Amino acid sequence: GENVEQHPSTLSVQEGDSAVIKCTYSDSASNYFPWYKQELGKRPQLIIDIRSNVGEKKDQRIAVTLNKTAKHFSLHITETQPEDSAVYFCAANSGSARQLTFGSGTQLTVLP
């Protein structure tokens, strides 16, 4: 089955700096790669996703890049703000039912 690895597990940045979280996947048939944000005590919520037919997607301060050849994708957050502090999960679809396999999460802390 699919295996998704996510790094780093924790990341601290100064407010205004950029943050990058990286994930690798194993199933070359995967074609959908979402990123979820989970604030403390809350449920995960989708913040951005990318499909395999594009290499980059942006939405205001967040962007995701995908390298299908290397089987890795990354989340980029620019001009970080304290409210960006949360756990971020990457995921990839897999299997006959196209279920999502999640990475282990990255705790992002934005220091004021």
Added chain:
Amino acid sequence: EAQVTQNPRYLITVTGKKLTVTCSQNMNHEYMSWYRQDPGLGLRQIYYSMNVEVTDKGDVPEGYKVSRKEKRNFPLILESPSPNQTSLYFCASRAAGSSYEQYFGPGTRLTVT
């Protein structure tokens, strides 16, 4: 309001006492899943269902059961809970088709002593 609901939100129980966590969605979604979240391990899928009466094992199904008798409901059953099932559980649903976006419930914090 479109939503996924779970009950109870918090549960403390003892080893061996059967329990059920309910999950319901009002979006007419075909797909529903259960995940457990543990520190450092992310979200791991327990079971999923592609439609009524169609269920399949995820990555960590041992010790759990599910049923899908109605499209909107997908209960998670622990027939003999053990302390290693202490975790945060999320139910999620999504529509069939090309959109894979999952909508998560609020979570159930389960402690088994």
